[in-house]
Amino acid sequence: MTRPSEITRERILKAAERLFAERGYEGTSIRAIVAKARVNQAAVNYHFAGKEGLYSEVLRAAFRALTQDQLSHAEEANSMSREEALAAFVRRQLRPLMARDEVSRHMRIFSWETAQPTAVFRKLVSEEAAPFMGLATDLVRRFLPEADRRTLSIAAVWLIGQCSIFVRNREQLANPPVGLSLDEATIDRLADLVGQWALGGLARPGA
Numbered sequence: 001m002t003r004p005s006e007i008t009r010e011r012i013l014k015a016a017e018r019l020f021a022e023r024g025y026e027g028t029s030i031r032a033i034v035a036k037a038r039v040n041q042a043a044v045n046y047h048f049a050g051k052e053g054l055y056s057e058v059l060r061a062a063f064r065a066l067t068q069d070q071l072s073h074a075e076e077a078n079s080m081s082r083e084e085a086l087a088a089f090v091r092r093q094l095r096p097l098m099a100r101d102e103v104s105r106h107m108r109i110f111s112w113e114t115a116q117p118t119a120v121f122r123k124l125v126s127e128e129a130a131p132f133m134g135l136a137t138d139l140v141r142r143f144l145p146e147a148d149r150r151t152l153s154i155a156a157v158w159l160i161g162q163c164s165i166f167v168r169n170r171e172q173l174a175n176p177p178v179g180l181s182l183d184e185a186t187i188d189r190l191a192d193l194v195g196q197w198a199l200g201g202l203a204r205p206g207a
């Protein structure tokens with residue numbers, strides 16, 4: 001049975017996520033959050049120790065929502081050939097394109113961070129990104145076994161970027177002039193293309 005305090009905490013998180021997506025961190029006040037969540041400020045302070053703590057939890061949930069699927073398949077990927085593992089990685093990175101409201105809000109929050117970066121976000125990335133970056137680095141190492149650590153890190157960021165540009169800009173890409181359909185068939189095709197191009201880049205690093 002869900003306790004009232006857990007329900008209140010969840011309401012605050014959902015309200016904050018929506019407002020941070022619409023207005024960014026600086027543009028969102030505690031007053032607006034408590035009004036939308038229909039709670040008092042004491043509840044925010046109790047559950048999150050204020051606005052910064054609340055924002056950190058919203059960011060953490062967004063980051064994990066976009067990386068957890070990859071991390072949960074890490075062992076499975078290790079049992080695949082490097083080509084199969086790369087294709088599976090790309091496909092999972094692009095799956096959020098088929099999601100709707102929640103992923104869109106996550107992307108808007110990250111877009112705000114691109115325009116107006118916060119110390120909260122920088123701290124969270126330093127804490128949360130390591131497992132996911134490690135997974136991507138291990139994958140590119142299978143193609144670049146002689147590469148040094150810096151090169152592998154650059155290659156991992158490059159690989160992630162091939163997918164994230166579509167996920168981060170999903171709303172704009174769905175509209176003219178691109179008009180990218182966000183149905184399963186199109187996303188499967190996109191995953192195949194990005195996977196092939198990524199394979200070409202990693203398999204011929206010196207070309």
